[in-house]
Amino acid sequence: MKVLVDNKEIRIDGELAEEIRKRSGENVYLCYQCRKCASGCPNRQFMESTPTELMRYIQLGMTEEAMKKDTVWYCLSCQTCTARCPQGIDIAHVVDMIRIIVQEKGIKADTKNERLFNWLWMTILHFTGRMYEVALTGALNTFTGKPFKDLKLGMKMISRG
DSSP: OEEEETTEEEEOOOHHHHHHHHHHOOOGGGOOOOOHHHHHOTTGGGOSSOHHHHHHHHHTTOHHHHHHSTHHHHOOOOSHHHHHOTTOOOHHHHHHHHHHHHHHHTOOOSOSSHHHHHHHHHHHHHHHSSOOHHHHHHHHHHHTTOTTTTHHHHHHHHHTO
């Protein structure tokens, strides 16, 4: 299907949306852009685009934007977006599917340390069953070669309780 956007004809490719539907059972076309997912997202401030925009990218077949933005790597998988969705779309599961597809296809995302952050987050959760922010921050700083980056701030926080 082709649509006119800013006087340019754009082809809408539903291949990614269909792959997500087959693998997860989630129909991204049910999203009507109410923005409840974005307004509840606790990590939204760090993302290039909101969960709402991610859903629109998938709907419009903008595969590259959906897969290369850092949104999928900054998602905490906290299920807030899923709980807030009036259409019952499991948005966190859609994000998980995109992560899997990106890794299967070997696509290099336009990210800095988001993949590392996500891997550390999931590893800590896997082994401890909960999130320890100090361990996450320490591990992230160590793996990025800046082990003392947040030391001053950390000491200030500890001193204030």
